[in-house]
Amino acid sequence: MLDLTPDEKPTPKPKIIPGAKQDWELVIGMEVHAQVSTRAKLFSGASTQFGSEPNSNVAFVDAGMPGMLPVINEACVAQAVRTGLGLKAEIHLNSAFDRKNYFYPDLPQGYQISQLYHPIVGEGEVLVEMGDGTARTVRIERIHLEQDAGKSIHDMDPAMSFVDLNRTGVALMEIVSRPDIRGPEEAAAYVSKLRQIMLYLGTCDGNMQNGNLRADVNVSICQPGAYEKYRETGDFGYLGTRCEIKNMNSLRFIQAAIEYEARRQIAIVEGGGKVDQETRLYDADKGETRSMRSKEEAHDYRYFPDPDLLPLEIEQAWVDEIAANLPELPDAKKARFIGDYGLSDYDASVLTADLEAAHYFESVVAEAKDGKSAANWVINELFGRLKKDEKSITDSPITPAQLGQIVKLIKSDAISGKIGKDVFEISYTTGRDPEEIVETEGMKQVTDTGAIETAVDEIIAANPAQVEKAQANPKLAGWFVGQVMKATGGKANPKVVNEIVTAKLGL
Amino acid sequence: MSIDTATAAKVAKLARIKVEEEDLPALAQEFNAILGFIEQLNELNVDDVEPMTSVEPMRLKRREDVVTDGNQPEKVLANAPDAREGFFAVPKVVE
Numbered sequence: 265m266l267d268l269t270p271d272e273k274p275t276p277k278p279k280i281i282p283g284a285k286q287d288w289e290l291v292i293g294m295e296v297h298a299q300v301s302t303r304a305k306l307f308s309g310a311s312t313q314f315g316s317e318p319n320s321n322v323a324f325v326d327a328g329m330p331g332m333l334p335v336i337n338e339a340c341v342a343q344a345v346r347t348g349l350g351l352k353a354e355i356h357l358n359s360a361f362d363r364k365n366y367f368y369p370d371l372p373q374g375y376q377i378s379q380l381y382h383p384i385v386g387e388g389e390v391l392v393e394m395g396d397g398t399a400r401t402v403r404i405e406r407i408h409l410e411q412d413a414g415k416s417i418h419d420m421d422p423a424m425s426f427v428d429l430n431r432t433g434v435a436l437m438e439i440v441s442r443p444d445i446r447g448p449e450e451a452a453a454y455v456s457k458l459r460q461i462m463l464y465l466g467t468c469d470g471n472m473q474n475g476n477l478r479a480d481v482n483v484s485i486c487q488p489g490a491y492e493k494y495r496e497t498g499d500f501g502y503l504g505t506r507c508e509i510k511n512m513n514s515l516r517f518i519q520a521a522i523e524y525e526a527r528r529q530i531a532i533v534e535g536g537g538k539v540d541q542e543t544r545l546y547d548a549d550k551g552e553t554r555s556m557r558s559k560e561e562a563h564d565y566r567y568f569p570d571p572d573l574l575p576l577e578i579e580q581a582w583v584d585e586i587a588a589n590l591p592e593l594p595d596a597k598k599a600r601f602i603g604d605y606g607l608s609d610y611d612a613s614v615l616t617a618d619l620e621a622a623h624y625f626e627s628v629v630a631e632a633k634d635g636k637s638a639a640n641w642v643i644n645e646l647f648g649r650l651k652k653d654e655k656s657i658t659d660s661p662i663t664p665a666q667l668g669q670i671v672k673l674i675k676s677d678a679i680s681g682k683i684g685k686d687v688f689e690i691s692y693t694t695g696r697d698p699e700e701i702v703e704t705e706g707m708k709q710v711t712d713t714g715a716i717e718t719a720v721d722e723i724i725a726a727n728p729a730q731v732e733k734a735q736a737n738p739k740l741a742g743w744f745v746g747q748v749m750k751a752t753g754g755k756a757n758p759k760v761v762n763e764i765v766t767a768k769l770g771l
Numbered sequence: 772m773s774i775d776t777a778t779a780a781k782v783a784k785l786a787r788i789k790v791e792e793e794d795l796p797a798l799a800q801e802f803n804a805i806l807g808f809i810e811q812l813n814e815l816n817v818d819d820v821e822p823m824t825s826v827e828p829m830r831l832k833r834r835e836d837v838v839t840d841g842n843q844p845e846k847v848l849a850n851a852p853d854a855r856e857g858f859f860a861v862p863k864v865v866e
Contacts, residue, residue, distance in 0.1 A: 310838065311838040317857060418863065574832075
């Protein structure tokens with residue numbers, strides 16, 4: 265296979281947090297829960313549609329009714345395999361489902377069907393770029409399929425909690441990383457990258473606000489140098505005791521929670537205390553983490569193989585077929601944009617951050633035949649304009665072909681870059697084709713040297729004082745160029761004007 | 772391995788089954804009998820034996836990704852001790 269991994273970049277420096285007594289480093293591992301994009305749930309034929317009437321997307325299997333049996337949705341399995349392949353992970357042809365037992369009102373079965381012992385996806389990796397020229401490869405330990413729980417609503421009644429089982433039984437992929445993440449920004453970048461890859465793959469819609477992508481974060485602190493010893497030996501003894509912060513659905517919260525949690529642990533350790541391994545909750549209003557004591561005793565999940573489900577056996581040919589149909593992934597697309605279009609690393613990152621933006625850009629290039637200029641126009645003009653209108657790229661009023669025309673008109677010297685911006689604005693607001701706008705509005709650049717010469721002559725004749733100054737200091741010739749541009753309504757070709765001004769002033 | 776009454780009490784609590792104090796020793800005894808049987812099974816060497824998951828060789832049954840169920844909130848809520856506005860209503864549980 266063609267190796268499309270970008271050139272090796274240096275790894276980012278681990279975040280250092282100064283304590284009262286010494287510096288500390290962070291070690292972070294994450295469990296990302298991604299809702300699988302499918303129409304029906306993991307083990308029932310009920311819909312996964314978000315925002316439906318309460319308890320309307322519920323089959324009796326989901327409600328834990330006696331005698332109901334789970335039947336696996338093959339599309340969920342395919343999506344997990346696709347995600348695994350996207351993370352360059354090992355796919356296990358044999359996996360199995362286990363019951364994780366606990367009681368909670370939003371879990372009517374009394375257990376969650378998960379894959380503890382034999383997950384469907386094994387070890388993989390994700391390249392996390394930090395945008396400053398550094399990148400870290402985060403190792404994936406495993407991905408397993410499991411059921412989501414229902415939703416408890418606590419603010420509808422003073423004495424009761426209300427439970428909606430619509431989400432109960434929707435398929436989740438739990439993506440477990442190794443403790444390879446070394447700071448809050450890296451943690452956010454890691455989640456963003458996973459999200460980007462899954463959006464490219466179409467395996468998770470990535471909607472964090474709706475809770476379709478959530479993360480549990482394991483945080484510990486260690487002495488500088490201790491982490492490297494852990495990596496050399498694999499001995500977790502070099503790392504501190506970790507705390508798990510549960511269920512965060514915002515990149516901002518993830519960073520704030522890690523920051524707070526690290527400082528809390530540093531204060532405990534430097535005060536001579538010991539960090540307790542526990543599950544904590546991030547309170548976004550207070551900006552702090554606190555212990556979830558109620559979860560402690562429930563931690564004995566008594567996993568055992570689910571007797572309702574045979575082991576999940578999939579065929580290599582089926583996996584190969586999925587692999588053959590994988591789309592181009594972000595790293596490969598970015599490398600291609602850099603290689604084929606000569607884009608900078610930064611521009612290529614911006615344009616591949618979102619699949620729709622990448623499509624749009626490539627359609628502009630198809631018309632403009634100039635990757636670099638197309639990138640500039642998409643990133644600087646179009647993105648800026650869309651942002652101002654709070655529009656997404658898919659709602660762009662100017663089509664890629666139209667933007668491509670503008671780039672082409674500038675490239676062929678038919679209009680200047682400055683006029684190009686005016687044409688862009690007209691096309692953006694009216695939907696008219698740039699070629700037609702330039703023609704109808706008479707915006708074509710004047711390259712007729714005769715006309716420009718006349719204009720230059722007139723301005724030189726009218727401003728003898730400026731001529732003297734410019735001849736003494738050639739840098740001031742720009743003033744004449746400006747005047748000519750003004751006199752021609754910006755339509756004169758600036759390059760030609762510059763040449764004529766320079767010649768006429770005898771510079 | 773031996774199960775004492777404290778462990779039996781813990782298992783009962785995890786399973787949310789109420790067991791009276793005086794019944795715990797008998798329960799612990801039952802657990803021990805079960806574990807004893809399993810220990811007996813453990814004496815067998817099964818190193819080269821594949822785990823048998825079904826008597827007949829069967830493939831896990833799959834369903835297609837089609838919505839075939841749901842839209843029955845009144846049936847889903849029919850057995851609920853308390854339901855309001857389409858939700859199950861339970862004693863308040865807040866972290």
